[in-house]
Amino acid sequence: MPGLFLGLEMGKRALMTQQLALTTSGHNVANAATPGFSRQRVVISQSNPLNTTEGNIGTGVSVSGVRQVRDLFLSTQLRADSGKLARWETSHKALSQVELFFNEPGDKGLNQLITDFFNSWENLATNPNARVTVLEKSKVLVNAFHEQANQLADLRESVDADIKGRTSEINQLAVQIASLNRQISTAELGGDSANDLRDKRDLLIDNLSSYASVRTIERSNGTAAVMIGSMSLVDGVDFLQIETKTIQRGSSTATVAVWENTNFEIDFAGGEIQALEQMRDSTIPDMQKDLDLLATTIIERVNAVHAAGTGAQGSTGINFFDPYRLTAGTMEVNIDVESDPNLIAASITGEPGDTRNAQAISELRYQRVLQSGTATINEYYASMVGTLGIRTQEAETLKDNYNLLVTQLDNARQQVQGVSIDEEVTNMIKYQRAYEAAARVITFVDSALETVISGMGVTR
Incomplete structure:
Protein backbone atom coordinates (compact mmCIF):
# COMPACT_ATOMS: atom_id res chain seq x y z
CA MET A 1 0.00 0.00 0.00
CA PRO A 2 1.36 3.46 -0.89
CA GLY A 3 2.77 5.32 2.04
CA LEU A 4 2.50 8.87 3.26
CA PHE A 5 5.54 9.88 1.21
CA LEU A 6 3.42 9.42 -1.94
CA GLY A 7 1.08 12.02 -0.49
CA LEU A 8 4.01 14.40 -0.08
CA GLU A 9 5.07 13.78 -3.69
CA MET A 10 1.56 14.42 -4.97
CA GLY A 11 1.37 17.64 -2.97
CA LYS A 12 4.73 18.79 -4.33
CA ARG A 13 3.65 18.08 -7.92
CA ALA A 14 0.41 19.95 -7.35
CA LEU A 15 2.28 22.95 -5.93
CA MET A 16 4.71 23.08 -8.86
CA THR A 17 1.91 22.63 -11.40
CA GLN A 18 -0.23 25.43 -10.00
CA GLN A 19 2.82 27.65 -9.66
CA LEU A 20 3.64 27.12 -13.35
CA ALA A 21 0.02 27.80 -14.28
CA LEU A 22 0.07 31.03 -12.24
CA THR A 23 3.32 32.11 -13.89
CA THR A 24 1.93 31.38 -17.36
CA SER A 25 -1.24 33.37 -16.71
CA GLY A 26 0.86 36.24 -15.41
CA HIS A 27 2.96 36.05 -18.58
CA ASN A 28 -0.22 36.21 -20.66
CA VAL A 29 -1.48 39.28 -18.80
CA ALA A 30 1.89 41.02 -19.10
CA ASN A 31 1.85 40.52 -22.90
CA ALA A 32 -1.82 41.25 -23.51
CA ALA A 33 -0.89 44.28 -25.64
CA THR A 34 2.30 42.87 -27.17
CA PRO A 35 2.04 42.71 -31.01
CA GLY A 36 2.09 39.13 -32.28
CA PHE A 37 1.80 37.51 -28.84
CA SER A 38 -0.17 34.26 -28.69
CA ARG A 39 -1.86 33.21 -25.49
CA GLN A 40 -0.12 30.32 -23.74
CA ARG A 41 -1.60 27.57 -21.62
CA VAL A 42 -0.19 24.85 -19.41
CA VAL A 43 -1.09 21.37 -20.61
CA ILE A 44 -2.10 19.60 -17.37
CA SER A 45 -3.03 15.94 -17.12
CA GLN A 46 -3.24 13.13 -14.56
CA SER A 47 0.06 11.45 -13.87
CA ASN A 48 0.38 7.71 -14.42
CA PRO A 49 -1.31 5.68 -11.65
CA LEU A 50 0.56 3.42 -9.28
CA ASN A 51 -0.23 -0.26 -9.73
CA THR A 52 -0.65 -1.97 -6.35
CA THR A 53 -2.23 -5.13 -5.02
CA GLU A 54 -5.16 -2.99 -3.97
CA GLY A 55 -5.52 -1.67 -7.54
CA ASN A 56 -4.39 1.39 -9.49
CA ILE A 57 -3.94 4.37 -7.25
CA GLY A 58 -3.69 7.94 -8.53
CA THR A 59 -0.38 9.71 -8.20
CA GLY A 60 -1.54 13.27 -8.74
CA VAL A 61 -0.95 15.69 -11.59
CA SER A 62 1.70 16.18 -14.26
CA VAL A 63 2.58 18.89 -16.78
CA SER A 64 3.03 17.99 -20.46
CA GLY A 65 4.30 21.43 -21.38
CA VAL A 66 3.34 25.02 -22.11
CA ARG A 67 1.74 25.43 -25.52
CA GLN A 68 0.69 28.34 -27.72
CA VAL A 69 -2.98 28.72 -28.53
CA ARG A 70 -3.03 29.30 -32.29
CA ASP A 71 -5.24 28.69 -35.31
CA LEU A 72 -2.98 27.83 -38.25
CA PHE A 73 -5.75 28.23 -40.84
CA LEU A 74 -6.68 31.73 -39.64
CA SER A 75 -3.02 32.79 -39.53
CA LEU A 409 -9.99 37.59 -39.71
CA ASP A 410 -7.83 39.40 -37.17
CA ASN A 411 -10.76 39.59 -34.76
CA ALA A 412 -11.39 35.87 -35.25
CA ARG A 413 -7.72 35.11 -34.63
CA GLN A 414 -7.70 37.26 -31.52
CA GLN A 415 -10.70 35.33 -30.22
CA VAL A 416 -8.54 32.22 -30.41
CA GLN A 417 -5.05 33.37 -29.47
CA GLY A 418 -5.57 36.79 -27.93
CA VAL A 419 -5.41 37.38 -24.18
CA SER A 420 -8.60 38.00 -22.21
CA ILE A 421 -7.64 39.80 -19.01
CA ASP A 422 -10.87 38.73 -17.27
CA GLU A 423 -10.30 35.10 -18.19
CA GLU A 424 -6.68 35.14 -17.07
CA VAL A 425 -7.51 36.77 -13.73
CA THR A 426 -10.22 34.15 -13.16
CA ASN A 427 -7.71 31.41 -13.95
CA MET A 428 -5.16 32.93 -11.60
CA ILE A 429 -7.69 32.88 -8.76
CA LYS A 430 -8.45 29.23 -9.57
CA TYR A 431 -4.75 28.32 -9.63
CA GLN A 432 -4.15 30.23 -6.41
CA ARG A 433 -6.89 28.29 -4.63
CA ALA A 434 -5.51 25.02 -5.99
CA TYR A 435 -2.03 26.04 -4.81
CA GLU A 436 -3.38 26.76 -1.32
CA ALA A 437 -5.17 23.40 -1.27
CA ALA A 438 -1.99 21.58 -2.33
CA ALA A 439 -0.09 23.34 0.44
CA ARG A 440 -2.69 22.17 2.95
CA VAL A 441 -2.35 18.59 1.68
CA ILE A 442 1.38 18.77 2.33
CA THR A 443 0.70 20.18 5.79
CA PHE A 444 -1.72 17.35 6.61
CA VAL A 445 0.67 14.67 5.34
CA ASP A 446 3.55 16.27 7.23
CA SER A 447 1.48 16.22 10.40
CA ALA A 448 0.64 12.55 9.89
CA LEU A 449 4.29 11.71 9.27
CA GLU A 450 5.27 13.56 12.43
CA THR A 451 2.76 11.51 14.40
CA VAL A 452 4.05 8.26 12.95
CA ILE A 453 7.70 9.13 13.40
CA SER A 454 7.29 10.42 16.95
CA GLY A 455 5.19 7.40 17.86
CA MET A 456 7.83 4.94 16.67
CA GLY A 457 9.98 5.76 19.71
CA VAL A 458 7.25 5.10 22.34
CA THR A 459 7.68 1.93 24.49
CA ARG A 460 5.81 0.44 27.45
Missing part, protein backbone atom coordinates in the same frame (compact mmCIF):
# COMPACT_ATOMS: atom_id res chain seq x y z
CA THR A 76 -2.41 31.54 -43.08
CA GLN A 77 -5.56 33.18 -44.44
CA LEU A 78 -4.80 36.42 -42.62
CA ARG A 79 -1.34 36.60 -44.17
CA ALA A 80 -2.73 36.00 -47.66
CA ASP A 81 -5.41 38.66 -47.32
CA SER A 82 -3.07 41.11 -45.58
CA GLY A 83 -0.83 40.87 -48.65
CA LYS A 84 -3.79 41.67 -50.89
CA LEU A 85 -4.77 44.57 -48.65
CA ALA A 86 -1.22 45.96 -48.82
CA ARG A 87 -1.28 45.62 -52.61
CA TRP A 88 -4.50 47.59 -53.06
CA GLU A 89 -3.59 50.17 -50.42
CA THR A 90 -0.37 50.85 -52.30
CA SER A 91 -2.16 50.94 -55.67
CA HIS A 92 -4.83 53.31 -54.40
CA LYS A 93 -2.26 55.65 -52.88
CA ALA A 94 -0.23 55.84 -56.10
CA LEU A 95 -3.27 56.21 -58.37
CA SER A 96 -4.69 58.95 -56.15
CA GLN A 97 -1.39 60.78 -56.50
CA VAL A 98 -1.63 60.59 -60.30
CA GLU A 99 -5.18 61.95 -60.11
CA LEU A 100 -3.83 64.98 -58.26
CA PHE A 101 -1.36 65.57 -61.09
CA PHE A 102 -4.18 65.88 -63.63
CA ASN A 103 -6.23 68.22 -61.44
CA GLU A 104 -9.53 67.33 -63.10
CA PRO A 105 -12.02 68.78 -63.18
CA GLY A 106 -10.47 72.21 -62.67
CA ASP A 107 -9.81 75.51 -64.40
CA LYS A 108 -6.07 74.74 -64.44
CA GLY A 109 -6.49 71.18 -65.65
CA LEU A 110 -5.25 70.12 -69.07
CA ASN A 111 -8.78 69.74 -70.41
CA GLN A 112 -9.55 73.41 -69.75
CA LEU A 113 -6.15 74.53 -71.05
CA ILE A 114 -6.71 72.66 -74.33
CA THR A 115 -10.08 74.38 -74.61
CA ASP A 116 -8.47 77.76 -73.85
CA PHE A 117 -5.84 77.09 -76.54
CA PHE A 118 -8.42 76.46 -79.26
CA ASN A 119 -10.59 79.33 -77.98
CA SER A 120 -7.63 81.67 -78.49
CA TRP A 121 -7.54 80.67 -82.17
CA GLU A 122 -11.26 81.25 -82.43
CA ASN A 123 -10.75 84.66 -80.86
CA LEU A 124 -7.97 85.35 -83.38
CA ALA A 125 -10.41 84.58 -86.18
CA THR A 126 -12.56 87.52 -85.05
CA ASN A 127 -9.75 89.73 -83.76
CA PRO A 128 -6.62 89.68 -85.97
CA ASN A 129 -4.68 91.54 -83.28
CA ALA A 130 -4.99 88.65 -80.77
CA ARG A 131 -1.79 86.87 -81.86
CA VAL A 132 -0.06 87.53 -78.54
CA THR A 133 -2.98 85.89 -76.71
CA VAL A 134 -2.58 82.80 -78.90
CA LEU A 135 1.10 82.64 -77.95
CA GLU A 136 0.34 83.06 -74.25
CA LYS A 137 -2.31 80.32 -74.23
CA SER A 138 0.00 78.07 -76.25
CA LYS A 139 2.86 78.46 -73.78
CA VAL A 140 0.53 77.80 -70.86
CA LEU A 141 -0.62 74.60 -72.58
CA VAL A 142 2.96 73.53 -73.35
CA ASN A 143 4.01 74.13 -69.74
CA ALA A 144 1.06 72.07 -68.51
CA PHE A 145 2.11 69.16 -70.73
CA HIS A 146 5.69 69.51 -69.44
CA GLU A 147 4.53 69.53 -65.82
CA GLN A 148 2.38 66.44 -66.17
CA ALA A 149 5.08 64.56 -68.08
CA ASN A 150 7.69 65.48 -65.46
CA GLN A 151 5.39 64.52 -62.58
CA LEU A 152 4.75 61.10 -64.11
CA ALA A 153 8.47 60.58 -64.73
CA ASP A 154 9.32 61.64 -61.16
CA LEU A 155 6.64 59.34 -59.75
CA ARG A 156 8.00 56.43 -61.77
CA GLU A 157 11.48 57.07 -60.37
CA SER A 158 10.05 57.31 -56.86
CA VAL A 159 8.16 54.03 -57.28
CA ASP A 160 11.31 52.39 -58.60
CA ALA A 161 13.21 53.56 -55.51
CA ASP A 162 10.39 52.22 -53.31
CA ILE A 163 10.78 48.78 -54.90
CA LYS A 164 14.47 48.81 -54.10
CA GLY A 165 13.71 49.84 -50.52
CA ARG A 166 11.13 47.08 -50.07
CA THR A 167 13.55 44.41 -51.31
CA SER A 168 16.12 45.64 -48.79
CA GLU A 169 13.54 45.27 -46.02
CA ILE A 170 12.75 41.73 -47.19
CA ASN A 171 16.46 40.88 -46.94
CA GLN A 172 16.56 42.14 -43.36
CA LEU A 173 13.47 40.10 -42.46
CA ALA A 174 15.02 36.98 -44.02
CA VAL A 175 18.12 37.34 -41.84
CA GLN A 176 16.02 37.79 -38.70
CA ILE A 177 13.74 34.82 -39.49
CA ALA A 178 16.73 32.54 -40.11
CA SER A 179 18.28 33.69 -36.82
CA LEU A 180 15.07 32.90 -34.94
CA ASN A 181 14.90 29.51 -36.66
CA ARG A 182 18.33 28.75 -35.23
CA GLN A 183 17.28 29.84 -31.73
CA ILE A 184 14.02 27.86 -31.89
CA SER A 185 15.76 24.71 -33.09
CA THR A 186 18.27 24.93 -30.24
CA ALA A 187 15.65 25.73 -27.60
CA GLU A 188 13.38 22.85 -28.61
CA LEU A 189 16.05 20.13 -28.65
CA GLY A 190 14.86 18.97 -25.24
CA GLY A 191 11.24 18.73 -26.34
CA ASP A 192 10.05 22.07 -24.95
CA SER A 193 8.26 24.61 -27.15
CA ALA A 194 9.96 27.98 -27.66
CA ASN A 195 6.65 29.84 -27.66
CA ASP A 196 7.91 33.41 -27.39
CA LEU A 197 10.53 32.88 -30.10
CA ARG A 198 7.85 31.38 -32.34
CA ASP A 199 5.68 34.46 -31.78
CA LYS A 200 8.54 36.72 -32.83
CA ARG A 201 9.13 34.65 -35.95
CA ASP A 202 5.46 34.58 -36.88
CA LEU A 203 5.24 38.36 -36.49
CA LEU A 204 8.18 38.78 -38.87
CA ILE A 205 6.51 36.48 -41.40
CA ASP A 206 3.30 38.50 -41.02
CA ASN A 207 5.28 41.66 -41.82
CA LEU A 208 6.92 39.93 -44.78
CA SER A 209 3.53 38.98 -46.23
CA SER A 210 2.69 42.66 -46.72
CA TYR A 211 5.57 42.95 -49.22
CA ALA A 212 5.03 39.75 -51.20
CA SER A 213 2.91 36.61 -51.34
CA VAL A 214 4.57 34.01 -49.09
CA ARG A 215 4.04 30.37 -48.13
CA THR A 216 5.40 28.76 -44.99
CA ILE A 217 6.32 25.15 -44.22
CA GLU A 218 7.21 24.07 -40.70
CA ARG A 219 9.99 21.51 -40.44
CA SER A 220 10.12 18.70 -37.88
CA ASN A 221 12.85 20.49 -35.92
CA GLY A 222 10.63 23.53 -35.36
CA THR A 223 12.22 25.70 -38.03
CA ALA A 224 10.17 27.27 -40.80
CA ALA A 225 10.73 27.54 -44.53
CA VAL A 226 9.40 30.72 -46.13
CA MET A 227 8.71 30.56 -49.87
CA ILE A 228 8.32 33.36 -52.40
CA GLY A 229 7.12 31.75 -55.59
CA SER A 230 9.01 28.49 -56.09
CA MET A 231 12.11 29.59 -54.17
CA SER A 232 12.89 29.44 -50.46
CA LEU A 233 13.69 32.86 -49.09
CA VAL A 234 14.41 31.13 -45.77
CA ASP A 235 14.78 27.43 -45.04
CA GLY A 236 15.86 26.64 -41.53
CA VAL A 237 19.01 28.60 -40.74
CA ASP A 238 19.75 29.23 -44.43
CA PHE A 239 18.45 32.22 -46.35
CA LEU A 240 18.70 33.83 -49.76
CA GLN A 241 19.21 37.51 -50.38
CA ILE A 242 17.51 39.54 -53.07
CA GLU A 243 19.62 41.67 -55.37
CA THR A 244 18.43 44.56 -57.49
CA LYS A 245 19.67 45.24 -60.99
CA THR A 246 19.04 48.29 -63.11
CA ILE A 247 17.93 47.50 -66.66
CA GLN A 248 16.76 49.56 -69.60
CA ARG A 249 13.02 49.48 -70.23
CA GLY A 250 11.96 51.59 -73.15
CA SER A 251 13.27 55.11 -72.74
CA SER A 252 13.87 54.77 -69.00
CA THR A 253 15.51 52.45 -66.50
CA ALA A 254 13.89 50.11 -63.99
CA THR A 255 14.98 48.18 -60.92
CA VAL A 256 14.55 44.42 -61.24
CA ALA A 257 14.66 42.10 -58.23
CA VAL A 258 16.57 38.83 -58.73
CA TRP A 259 17.78 36.07 -56.42
CA GLU A 260 21.38 36.61 -55.37
CA ASN A 261 24.04 35.46 -57.84
CA THR A 262 21.40 34.77 -60.51
CA ASN A 263 19.50 36.59 -63.24
CA PHE A 264 16.25 34.91 -62.20
CA GLU A 265 13.61 37.62 -61.76
CA ILE A 266 11.35 37.24 -58.74
CA ASP A 267 7.59 37.06 -59.13
CA PHE A 268 6.33 38.59 -55.90
CA ALA A 269 2.73 37.74 -56.88
CA GLY A 270 1.14 40.02 -54.31
CA GLY A 271 1.77 42.58 -51.63
CA GLU A 272 3.17 46.07 -51.95
CA ILE A 273 5.89 45.16 -54.42
CA GLN A 274 3.46 43.74 -56.97
CA ALA A 275 1.46 46.97 -56.79
CA LEU A 276 4.59 49.07 -57.18
CA GLU A 277 5.83 47.00 -60.14
CA GLN A 278 2.46 47.27 -61.86
CA MET A 279 2.47 51.02 -61.29
CA ARG A 280 6.00 51.42 -62.64
CA ASP A 281 5.81 48.99 -65.56
CA SER A 282 2.21 49.40 -66.70
CA THR A 283 0.07 52.18 -65.25
CA ILE A 284 2.53 55.08 -65.46
CA PRO A 285 3.95 54.10 -68.90
CA ASP A 286 0.40 53.81 -70.25
CA MET A 287 -0.39 57.30 -68.97
CA GLN A 288 2.85 58.62 -70.46
CA LYS A 289 2.03 57.08 -73.86
CA ASP A 290 -1.48 58.53 -73.81
CA LEU A 291 -0.16 61.95 -72.86
CA ASP A 292 2.50 61.80 -75.59
CA LEU A 293 -0.10 60.75 -78.17
CA LEU A 294 -2.30 63.67 -77.14
CA ALA A 295 0.60 66.12 -77.43
CA THR A 296 1.75 64.65 -80.75
CA THR A 297 -1.76 64.88 -82.19
CA ILE A 298 -2.10 68.53 -81.22
CA ILE A 299 1.36 69.34 -82.62
CA GLU A 300 0.90 67.56 -85.95
CA ARG A 301 -2.69 68.64 -86.58
CA VAL A 302 -2.05 72.29 -85.73
CA ASN A 303 1.21 72.32 -87.71
CA ALA A 304 -0.47 70.84 -90.79
CA VAL A 305 -3.11 73.57 -90.90
CA HIS A 306 -0.76 76.35 -89.80
CA ALA A 307 1.91 75.55 -92.42
CA ALA A 308 -0.74 75.82 -95.14
CA GLY A 309 -1.72 79.32 -94.00
CA THR A 310 -0.21 82.75 -94.31
CA GLY A 311 1.24 85.03 -91.64
CA ALA A 312 0.58 88.74 -91.18
CA GLN A 313 3.52 89.61 -93.41
CA GLY A 314 2.96 86.92 -96.04
CA SER A 315 5.04 84.12 -94.51
CA THR A 316 4.00 80.57 -95.41
CA GLY A 317 5.03 76.99 -94.68
CA ILE A 318 5.85 77.68 -91.03
CA ASN A 319 5.08 75.18 -88.27
CA PHE A 320 3.44 76.60 -85.17
CA PHE A 321 5.00 73.96 -82.89
CA ASP A 322 8.54 72.60 -83.14
CA PRO A 323 8.01 69.52 -85.39
CA TYR A 324 10.95 67.65 -83.85
CA ARG A 325 9.66 67.77 -80.28
CA LEU A 326 6.78 65.33 -80.36
CA THR A 327 6.28 64.28 -76.73
CA ALA A 328 4.48 65.87 -73.81
CA GLY A 329 7.76 66.46 -72.04
CA THR A 330 9.56 68.07 -74.98
CA MET A 331 6.90 69.90 -77.03
CA GLU A 332 7.59 73.59 -77.65
CA VAL A 333 6.19 76.47 -79.65
CA ASN A 334 8.34 77.12 -82.73
CA ILE A 335 11.02 79.53 -81.53
CA ASP A 336 10.61 81.66 -84.67
CA VAL A 337 6.88 82.07 -84.05
CA GLU A 338 7.49 82.79 -80.38
CA SER A 339 9.97 85.52 -81.35
CA ASP A 340 7.69 87.05 -84.00
CA PRO A 341 3.91 86.70 -83.48
CA ASN A 342 3.37 88.04 -87.01
CA LEU A 343 4.43 84.60 -88.24
CA ILE A 344 1.21 83.15 -86.81
CA ALA A 345 -0.74 82.11 -89.89
CA ALA A 346 -4.29 83.28 -89.24
CA SER A 347 -5.04 83.72 -92.96
CA ILE A 348 -5.28 81.33 -95.88
CA THR A 349 -4.72 83.86 -98.66
CA GLY A 350 -2.94 86.63 -96.79
CA GLU A 351 -5.60 89.11 -97.80
CA PRO A 352 -6.81 91.63 -95.20
CA GLY A 353 -9.73 90.31 -93.15
CA ASP A 354 -9.06 86.68 -94.08
CA THR A 355 -8.81 84.74 -90.79
CA ARG A 356 -10.09 81.43 -92.07
CA ASN A 357 -6.90 79.58 -91.12
CA ALA A 358 -7.25 80.61 -87.47
CA GLN A 359 -10.84 79.41 -87.61
CA ALA A 360 -9.72 76.11 -89.15
CA ILE A 361 -7.23 75.56 -86.33
CA SER A 362 -9.87 76.37 -83.71
CA GLU A 363 -12.17 73.78 -85.29
CA LEU A 364 -9.56 71.02 -84.98
CA ARG A 365 -11.01 70.41 -81.53
CA TYR A 366 -14.16 69.02 -83.14
CA GLN A 367 -12.42 66.54 -85.42
CA ARG A 368 -12.46 62.89 -84.34
CA VAL A 369 -8.81 62.14 -84.90
CA LEU A 370 -8.09 59.75 -82.02
CA GLN A 371 -9.16 56.24 -80.98
CA SER A 372 -9.56 55.12 -84.60
CA GLY A 373 -11.53 58.21 -85.53
CA THR A 374 -14.02 58.00 -82.67
CA ALA A 375 -12.74 60.70 -80.30
CA THR A 376 -11.81 64.36 -80.41
CA ILE A 377 -8.73 65.67 -78.60
CA ASN A 378 -10.74 66.72 -75.55
CA GLU A 379 -12.74 63.49 -75.57
CA TYR A 380 -9.54 61.45 -75.69
CA TYR A 381 -8.13 63.32 -72.73
CA ALA A 382 -11.42 62.92 -70.86
CA SER A 383 -11.23 59.18 -71.57
CA MET A 384 -7.70 59.10 -70.13
CA VAL A 385 -8.81 60.80 -66.94
CA GLY A 386 -11.95 58.68 -66.77
CA THR A 387 -9.98 55.45 -67.06
CA LEU A 388 -7.67 56.67 -64.31
CA GLY A 389 -10.67 57.45 -62.14
CA ILE A 390 -12.13 53.98 -62.71
CA ARG A 391 -8.82 52.35 -61.76
CA THR A 392 -8.56 54.50 -58.64
CA GLN A 393 -12.13 53.69 -57.63
CA GLU A 394 -11.54 49.99 -58.23
CA ALA A 395 -8.41 50.08 -56.07
CA GLU A 396 -10.29 51.93 -53.32
CA THR A 397 -13.15 49.43 -53.41
CA LEU A 398 -10.80 46.44 -53.21
CA LYS A 399 -8.78 48.17 -50.48
CA ASP A 400 -11.93 48.71 -48.41
CA ASN A 401 -13.13 45.14 -49.03
CA TYR A 402 -9.85 43.56 -47.98
CA ASN A 403 -9.56 45.92 -45.04
CA LEU A 404 -12.92 44.67 -43.79
CA LEU A 405 -11.94 41.04 -44.43
CA VAL A 406 -8.58 41.43 -42.68
CA THR A 407 -10.28 43.09 -39.71
CA GLN A 408 -12.75 40.20 -39.43
